[in-house]
Amino acid sequence: MNYTIEELNLDNVDFYVKINSLAWKQTYKGIVDDYFLELINTKEEINKSIERMKNNINKPLNKAFLLKVNDKYVGMFSVCKSDKDNGELKSLYLLDEMKHKGYGKILFKRALEEVKKMGFNSMIVGCLSDNTNANNFYKHMGGVFVSNRDFTIPNQTLKENVYLFKI
Numbered sequence: 001m002n003y004t005i006e007e008l009n010l011d012n013v014d015f016y017v018k019i020n021s022l023a024w025k026q027t028y029k030g031i032v033d034d035y036f037l038e039l040i041n042t043k044e045e046i047n048k049s050i051e052r053m054k055n056n057i058n059k060p061l062n063k064a065f066l067l068k069v070n071d072k073y074v075g076m077f078s079v080c081k082s083d084k085d086n087g088e089l090k091s092l093y094l095l096d097e098m099k100h101k102g103y104g105k106i107l108f109k110r111a112l113e114e115v116k117k118m119g120f121n122s123m124i125v126g127c128l129s130d131n132t133n134a135n136n137f138y139k140h141m142g143g144v145f146v147s148n149r150d151f152t153i154p155n156q157t158l159k160e161n162v163y164l165f166k167i
Helices: 013-028 034-039 043-056 105-118 132-140
Strands: 003-007 060-069 072-081 086-096 124-128 142-152 156-165
Touching: 003 105, 013 034, 013 043, 013 072, 013 086, 043 060, 043 142, 060 105, 072 105, 086 105, 105 124, 124 132, 124 142, 132 156
Parallel strands: 086 124
Antiparallel strands: 003 060, 060 072, 072 086, 124 156, 142 156
């Protein structure tokens, strides 16, 4: 596997946002409202997201990374401080063509390392309850189900399963 993991910076922030938006469209089709999935993939919304991300670059307890395979950006993840005494994996997405090739495990393990560097001994992950593949992945990676919480987007409130990982 010829890959690199790059920390988010001003030179790659647009790729990060585009990967995130496209991965949402691919991953959540049939789970998240179609209108919202189309909205986040419009040029206007992508540009707004790029500007928001530029303002969050280099915050010490908020880090984001991109996966590049054969010189093409194909995945991303972000970690931050949770509202409790844990780090949190806020997002981990791969484009459909990169799933089931081991890259999810690579990104997940790197996320654990980054949360540890941030000073945490545990990490939580919120995963939409209806996303069976992701729930199975986090269980396979050793996650222990701890609770449910609401995840709200415009026009829709979804349930998330929250998993805990000890580092």
